[in-house]
Amino acid sequence: MSQKFSYAVHATDGSARLGTISTPRGDIRTPAFMPVGTAATVKAMRPESVRETGADIxxxxxxxxxxxPTAERIDRLGGLHRFMNWxxxxxxxxxxxxxxxxxxxxxxxxxxxxxxxxVDGSRHHLTPxxxxxxxxxxxxxxxxxxxxxxxxxxxxxxxAESMRLSMRWAQRSRDAFGDRPGHALFGIQQGGxxxxxRAESAEKLREIGFDGYAVGGLAVGEGQEAMFGVLDYACDMLPEDRPRYLMGVGKPDDIVGAVKRGIDMMDCVLPSRSGRTGQAFTRRGVVNIKNARHQDDPRPLDEDCTCPACRSYSRAYLHHVFRSQEIISSMLLTWHNLHYYQELMGDMRAAIGQGRFAAFEAQFxxxxxxxxxxxL
Structure with missing residues (x-):
């Protein structure tokens, strides 16, 4: 296991990249989807279960x-990894x-x-x-x-004003981060x-120097077409030998389009939030389990899926427990969605490695x- 942070590209297919981010706590296979554990938990999931879906980070x-509970309390209790058992x-x-x-x-x-x-109206001052x-x-x-x-x-x-402020904050973040072997600091490209x-922002970030680079300021209301338009040029502005992270994305077709354009890492609350609201992602699109059409359906959500929700429970049961507001509904549908997302990432990694990403995308x-x- 690596004792420092590093990134290697193993294969490319067009702009899509297959790689590995190495850290002292384990490798991250890229393209990678990061489940969101906002408050030190991926809602409705045990950390062990999140790992079982295939998540590396x-x-x-x-x-x-x-x-x-405050950063100081988490530090006293041994840090976030120990605190949340990840x-x-x-x-x-x-x-x-x-x-x-x-x-x-x-x-x-x-x-x-x-x-x-x-939470309570108390005042907090956050600086770089x-x-x-x-x-x-x-x-x-x-x-x-x-x-x-x-x-x-x-x-x-x-x-422009916001981007230039962020670049000044990026320099202050870099200075404050200091030298921390085994830990990485990512800069965030802005520019709407x-x-x-975007070019001005990328130039400034490269000048400061970071371990990885995020494309920020997207998925904030501009729409998929505009987002893809930015990704068509934004990735090429960032160093090839560092991971590229698209923040807060997204839907499955957003993710496939982002990987196609050179993105290595993504995160989004969508699979877990949708699970709690009765939406399941499948190869054939989104299934709304709350719909009455499922109430007598003995079939699984997706007969090709190996997650616990699909292996052991019917659509009729999932419909029932969602309608009854049972906690198991959130657990099973979240597990299914996270499993689907990780399977999607694995399929893309395989396609890039075999030079067939275009065929994968067409089939998707x-x-x-x-x-x-x-x-029925």
């Missing part, structure tokens, strides 16, 4: 953990996304952001330096720079959907176009 949330790599976001999503609870200055907690301190206390393996990201659409001047701003879209199995 989880994401933890700086903002939520700093509010409760011994493999963890990436922590910087709190920057909440800067955007909690705009009505915050005050933004050059120094940083003052938040009002959504404090974000680095919190993520160090948590003990995460991959640390994200503190950044600011405007919701789209936004005018170019607002996007404007190519020259054809299967989804077929729609769900015929109702």
């Amino acid at each position: 989880l994401l933890g949330n700086t903002y939520h953990l700093m509010l409760r 011994d493999r790599p963890i990436l922590t976001d910087s709190g920057g996304f909440q800067v955007m999503s909690l705009a009505d609870l915050r005050k933004l200055t050059e120094e940083g952001v003052t938040f009002r907690s959504h 330096e404090r974000s680095m301190e919190i993520q160090k206390l948590l003990g995460s393996d991959i640390v994200m720079c503190f950044d600011e990201c405007p919701a789209l659409p936004a005018d170019e001047m607002r996007v 959907v404007t190519q020259h701003l 879209h054809a299967d989804r176009a077929d729609g769900d199995i015929e109702r």
